[in-house]
Amino acid sequence: METKNNHFFYVLECADHSLYAGYTNNLDKRVAAHNSGKGAKYTKAHLPVKCVYFETYETKQEAMRAEYAFKQLKRSEKLKYIGGAPR
Template identity: 40%
Template sequence: MPFWLYILRCADGSYYTGHTDNLDQRIAQHEAGTFEGYTATRKPLLLVYSQEFSSREEALASEMQVKRWNRLKKEALIRGDFGGLRQAAKKNFKRSPE
């Protein structure tokens, strides 16, 4: 059974990141307002990114990682711009004093 990382763009332009084992059903649940919380008041929603994983643990770990990212990194991932993703990561990197 596949598991999915997904990113939704909300009506207010913000992003929601989650994971699921049934992508179509989960998107329908978000649209229907089944879940109280972030997406319930930010409809309509648009699926802008999804990635398949072989285990729930991998999908959840990826979700937790992406949730910590800034908007630039998320948008680079959504575009499939891995060079831009690296650039966005470098902008947040702070060198420790030697």
């Protein structure tokens, strides 16, 4: 399913229902890293996490641009962007 040329902007829902956005080129491995406590300082304190949204891009720059733009949004706008309240 995933190839080396895929670049992902992804959104995780943490155990406390907070959202975390990031970039990776291997989504499954990155989510597993977050859940093992090795993904990011923020998610380590908010385990477990689940991926609730992602977009695929051809370049790292495009994916990171999407991540940056998402992080500028208010929470209500983020929820609307990903299609509603996380489960």
